[in-house]
Amino acid sequence: MKNKIVELLSALTTSSKEIKDDILVMNFTVVTACIVGSQNQFVLVDTGIENSGDYILKTIHRRFDKNAIPKAIVLTHAHFDHVGSVKKFIDMWNIPVYVHPQELPYVTGQKDYPVGDKSVSNGMVAKLSPSFPHTSINITNNVQPLPQDESIPFMPEWRWIHTPGHTEGHVSLYRERDGVLIVGDALTTTKQESLLSIITKREKISGPPQYLTSDWKAAEDSVKRLKDLNPSIVIPSHGKPMEGDKLKTHLEVLNNHFTEIAKPKHSNIDDRIQKRP
Ligand SMILES: [Zn+2]
Ligand SMILES: [Zn+2]
Secondary structure, eight states, rough: OOOOHHHHHHHOOOEEEEETTTTEEOOOSSOEEEEEEOOOOOOOOOOOGGGGGHHHHHHHHHHHHHTTTSSSSEOOOOOOOHTTTHHHHHHHHOOOOOEEEEGGGGTTSSSOOOOOOOOSSSSSSHHGGSSSSOOOOOTTTTTEEOTTTBOOOOOEEEEEEEEESSSSSSSEEEEEETTTEEEEEEEEESSOHHHHHHHTOOOOOSSSSSGOOHHHHHHHHHHHHHHOOOOOOEEEEESEEEEHHHHHHHHHHHHHHHHHHHSSSOOHHHHHHHHHO
C-alpha cells in the first residue's frame, strides 16, 4: 500500500459497533466494513484497506469463535479502500467473493479505475487522492457475479440494489424487514474529501467521495433510488451510520439539492477518462 498517511490514520482509531443483533460495523477511520449474520452463517461486506485485515480477523474471532469463517465476501465496489484485505482472506479461507457483473473487470485485472481527481476540492484527502491505488486487482478464481434476481448468497433477507455513479457496478444492500441499508460509497455522512472531517467524524450527509466518482448523473439517480426506499438506518462506508428523522431529512435535502451538495464545482473528469490506459 503506497499511501502511508491513510494507513497511519486508519490504525489510530479503529473501532466497531453493533448496529443490530446480526450487524457489526467496523470503522477503520477512513472506511468501514460490516460483519452481517450469525455464528452459523455470516458474510463480510467489504474488507477495508490493506492493514484492516488483522483487525477484521480478530473481530470475527471475538464475535463468534476462533474457527469462524465467513461464507462469502460481498463487495459494494472494488476501490482500494474496500478490497484492501480481500486477497489475504481468499488465501486464508478460499471463499467466494460477490460483486455486481459490471464491477467484474476491476477485480479480474481487466480494467483500471481512473486516478483520483485532486481538483474536486481543497480538502487534504482529495489532494492525496491521485496517489491512491487505482489499478484493478485480480481475484478471478474466487469472484462471482451477484445473482440476477437481486438476492445475495448467504444473506437470505437482503437484496442488492444497483447504485452506479461512484463506480459502474456499485451496489447497496437492503433489508426490507427493518429498513437497514448498507450504501457503500453511494453516499457518505462525512465530507470524505477533508481530513479534518474524517478525523472528527463530523456528521453531514453528502454524495459519494468526489475524487473517485466517475458518473455524476448516475450517482444522482442512485441517491434518489436509495431515498425512495425510505430506509430506517443507513450504514455508509465513509462516516457514521445515520438513522430516524435525521436520516429522513438529510436524504431529502441531498436528493433535492444533489448538485449543490454533492457535485464538485471543478472536476477534471474528461482529463481522467482520457488518461485511462
Ligand atoms: Zn469508492
Ligand atoms: Zn470508499
